[in-house]
Amino acid sequence: MTASSSSPPPASSREQVSQFMKQLQDQICDRLESVDGGSNFQEDAWDRPGGGGGRSRVIREGGVFEQGGVNFSEVFGSHLPPSILKQRPEAEGHDFYATGTSMVLHPRNPYVPTVHLNYRYFEAGPVWWFGGGIDLTPYYLFEADAVHFHQTLQAACDPFHPQYYPVFKLWCDEYFFLPHRGEARGVGGIFFDYQDQRPGLLYRPAGDPELTDLPGDSSLQKQVGERSWDDLFAFAQSCGQAFLPAYVPIVEQRQPMPWGERERQFQLYRRGRYVEFNLVYDRGTIFGLQTKGRTESILMSLPPLVRWEYGFEPEPQTWEAKLYDVLQHPKDWIQMQSVPQA
Amino acid sequence: MTASSSSPPPASSREQVSQFMKQLQDQICDRLESVDGGSNFQEDAWDRPGGGGGRSRVIREGGVFEQGGVNFSEVFGSHLPPSILKQRPEAEGHDFYATGTSMVLHPRNPYVPTVHLNYRYFEAGPVWWFGGGIDLTPYYLFEADAVHFHQTLQAACDPFHPQYYPVFKLWCDEYFFLPHRGEARGVGGIFFDYQDQRPGLLYRPAGDPELTDLPGDSSLQKQVGERSWDDLFAFAQSCGQAFLPAYVPIVEQRQPMPWGERERQFQLYRRGRYVEFNLVYDRGTIFGLQTKGRTESILMSLPPLVRWEYGFEPEPQTWEAKLYDVLQHPKDWIQMQSVPQA
Numbered sequence: 001m002t003a004s005s006s007s008p009p010p011a012s013s014r015e016q017v018s019q020f021m022k023q024l025q026d027q028i029c030d031r032l033e034s035v036d037g038g039s040n041f042q043e044d045a046w047d048r049p050g051g052g053g054g055r056s057r058v059i060r061e062g063g064v065f066e067q068g069g070v071n072f073s074e075v076f077g078s079h080l081p082p083s084i085l086k087q088r089p090e091a092e093g094h095d096f097y098a099t100g101t102s103m104v105l106h107p108r109n110p111y112v113p114t115v116h117l118n119y120r121y122f123e124a125g126p127v128w129w130f131g132g133g134i135d136l137t138p139y140y141l142f143e144a145d146a147v148h149f150h151q152t153l154q155a156a157c158d159p160f161h162p163q164y165y166p167v168f169k170l171w172c173d174e175y176f177f178l179p180h181r182g183e184a185r186g187v188g189g190i191f192f193d194y195q196d197q198r199p200g201l202l203y204r205p206a207g208d209p210e211l212t213d214l215p216g217d218s219s220l221q222k223q224v225g226e227r228s229w230d231d232l233f234a235f236a237q238s239c240g241q242a243f244l245p246a247y248v249p250i251v252e253q254r255q256p257m258p259w260g261e262r263e264r265q266f267q268l269y270r271r272g273r274y275v276e277f278n279l280v281y282d283r284g285t286i287f288g289l290q291t292k293g294r295t296e297s298i299l300m301s302l303p304p305l306v307r308w309e310y311g312f313e314p315e316p317q318t319w320e321a322k323l324y325d326v327l328q329h330p331k332d333w334i335q336m337q338s339v340p341q342a
Numbered sequence: 343m344t345a346s347s348s349s350p351p352p353a354s355s356r357e358q359v360s361q362f363m364k365q366l367q368d369q370i371c372d373r374l375e376s377v378d379g380g381s382n383f384q385e386d387a388w389d390r391p392g393g394g395g396g397r398s399r400v401i402r403e404g405g406v407f408e409q410g411g412v413n414f415s416e417v418f419g420s421h422l423p424p425s426i427l428k429q430r431p432e433a434e435g436h437d438f439y440a441t442g443t444s445m446v447l448h449p450r451n452p453y454v455p456t457v458h459l460n461y462r463y464f465e466a467g468p469v470w471w472f473g474g475g476i477d478l479t480p481y482y483l484f485e486a487d488a489v490h491f492h493q494t495l496q497a498a499c500d501p502f503h504p505q506y507y508p509v510f511k512l513w514c515d516e517y518f519f520l521p522h523r524g525e526a527r528g529v530g531g532i533f534f535d536y537q538d539q540r541p542g543l544l545y546r547p548a549g550d551p552e553l554t555d556l557p558g559d560s561s562l563q564k565q566v567g568e569r570s571w572d573d574l575f576a577f578a579q580s581c582g583q584a585f586l587p588a589y590v591p592i593v594e595q596r597q598p599m600p601w602g603e604r605e606r607q608f609q610l611y612r613r614g615r616y617v618e619f620n621l622v623y624d625r626g627t628i629f630g631l632q633t634k635g636r637t638e639s640i641l642m643s644l645p646p647l648v649r650w651e652y653g654f655e656p657e658p659q660t661w662e663a664k665l666y667d668v669l670q671h672p673k674d675w676i677q678m679q680s681v682p683q684a
Contacts, residue, residue, distance in 0.1 A: 058652045180631040279621035289522040302650040310400045311638050
């Protein structure tokens with residue numbers, strides 16, 4: 001493999017992507033404020049000592065959202081972490097540029113799922129790539145919601161490559177997984193990283209550029225040909241634009257449902273899994289904390305109120321138990337739409 | 343350095359230490375139940391598939407303790423993790439034995455500090471060692487409590503070596519530190535690891551057997567001569583026995599103090615730091631989760647209820663702000679007793 005870049009990004013690449021990421025943040029915040037009806041986002045603009053900065057926006061104690069953060073950032077730096085250099089050794093010794101939008105929303109109503117989104121773009125010397133994804137974490141599972149979410153993502157992916165959705169769906173299931181619980185974080189969505197112009201495997205497992213730990217699942221071993229920067233930017237935009245149609249209809253349908261103390265306690269307990277995933281496994285969070293990123297922006301993903309309970313298990317045959325079953329056995333939500341429910 | 347072990351442990355070493363660890367668990371649980379007055383410990387005995395087992399005891403919704411866990415475990419295994427093998431390469435390829443007691447208590451009254459204790463003993467082929475420590479995490483700082491806690495630990499250490507307390511106090515400050523917050527977890531205590539018969543430095547930084555990252559602080563660079571297994575076991579016992587006299591008088595003094603919503607909210611917020619430390623930095627927790635330990639016992643250290651708040655900072659000149667000052671500038675609590683308070 002050489003460091004050559006057969007189709008370099010356009011001269012305005014950084015401006016194009018950062019403008020898109022900013023506009024995505026604006027668009028999402030505007031719509032979520034109108035959905036929420038009770039609170040507005042408060043913005044903190046910040047500069048990074050090493051270069052760059054961002055806009056952190058938080059909504060609290062809203063009509064729908066107990067807490068949520070929607071961030072935009074654009075940073076310049078001189079040292080990519082070893083985990084990234086392992087995937088992109090050509091970046092070694094080069095300054096890097098990174099821009100992205102990230103978001104986590106924690107609704108108050110336990111019937112409304114938590115959602116996470118992150119899309120990002122890197123340039124470093126001769127290499128550049130897009131990465132990111134979106135995933136849904138319900139507390140009480142409505143299968144129709146998971147199907148709608150995945151269908152919307154599939155529709156955003158399919159015009160760009162027929163393998164994007166199926167591969168990135170499995171990658172998401174693999175990434176948002178808590179080994180110590182034997183559970184997925186939620187019902188998934190899509191996740192991808194290191195998407196650039198070079199032909200090869202779509203999927204690239206964490207920490208191993210030579211794919212020696214490629215899982216046996218052949219669904220992940222899909223090849224792509226050369227792709228242009230414009231193609232991949234258009235794909236990332238399509239993913240970003242899919243957020244509101246994927247999530248807002250679910251909020252609008254579940255928010256009016258009445259709930260009580262039982263549902264609240266279960267939600268607070270399950271939020272503990274979100275904390276466990278983000279602090280123990282999430283690469284972005286750990287990388288940010290260890291490289292002295294802006295702590296408050298990084299940890300904005302954590303829920304406002306969380307509980308842990310020793311030895312908790314849901315009672316069999318309950319709605320709560322059904323969630324565990326799905327988290328332990330991730331489903332093909334696209335297939336499910338055509339399968340009559342048992 | 344050779345793998346030779348000039349003074350091997352006695353034939354009954356495992357039984358002696360595990361009996362002590364069990365008895366320590368019993369003694370601590372008995373006394374804490376009487377201090378609590380409102381609830382009792384519930385025990386789960388468990389077996390480890392790979393060998394060994396333990397007794398996890400949890401107290402919940404007590405008169406004093408909102409939640410607490412006191413664990414004993416004794417495990418046999420075939421693969422020590424790389425982080426330990428780096429410190430004790432002689433253990434490579436050998437089965438290991440480990441026994442210990444660990445504990446975290448989360449009181450309800452915000453004026454009563456959280457406390458953590460963990461003492462452990464390892465054998466693996468030609469090597470063996472003692473490790474562990476204890477540290478105090480107040481929400482509202484009473485300097486007299488920190489002084490009492492440290493004096494009690496110093497008194498437990500001093501009969502064994504005059505450098506134990508000063509070196510292990512600094513090691514504790516270094517270990518229980520959250521870089522992303524620039525804060526100590528609390529007012530510290532003592533911490534040590536890899537204490538065996540071999541002469542050398544008392545202090546051994548994480549992950550580096552050759553001490554290349556030894557900090558500039560010469561207070562840590564203290565040499566010890568050869569120590570016998572009996573000496574070190576007696577020292578570990580003394581540390582374990584110091585728990586009740588170090589902690590219980592603080593509980594008894596602070597528990598009657600009335601508190602309100604402001605103190606409760608600050609306590610729940612600060613508990614978030616405990617979660618951040620345990621999930622992001624604590625070697626025992628991360629090791630346990632990654633090696634498929636018993637998740638419920640490992641995460642028993644997490645608080646029952648926690649909150650995160652974006653951008654929270656204590657108001658200047660308040661009691662809450664005083665805590666931050668101390669966490670950002672760890673103190674010599676033994677010295678303080680003779681210094682008139684400002």
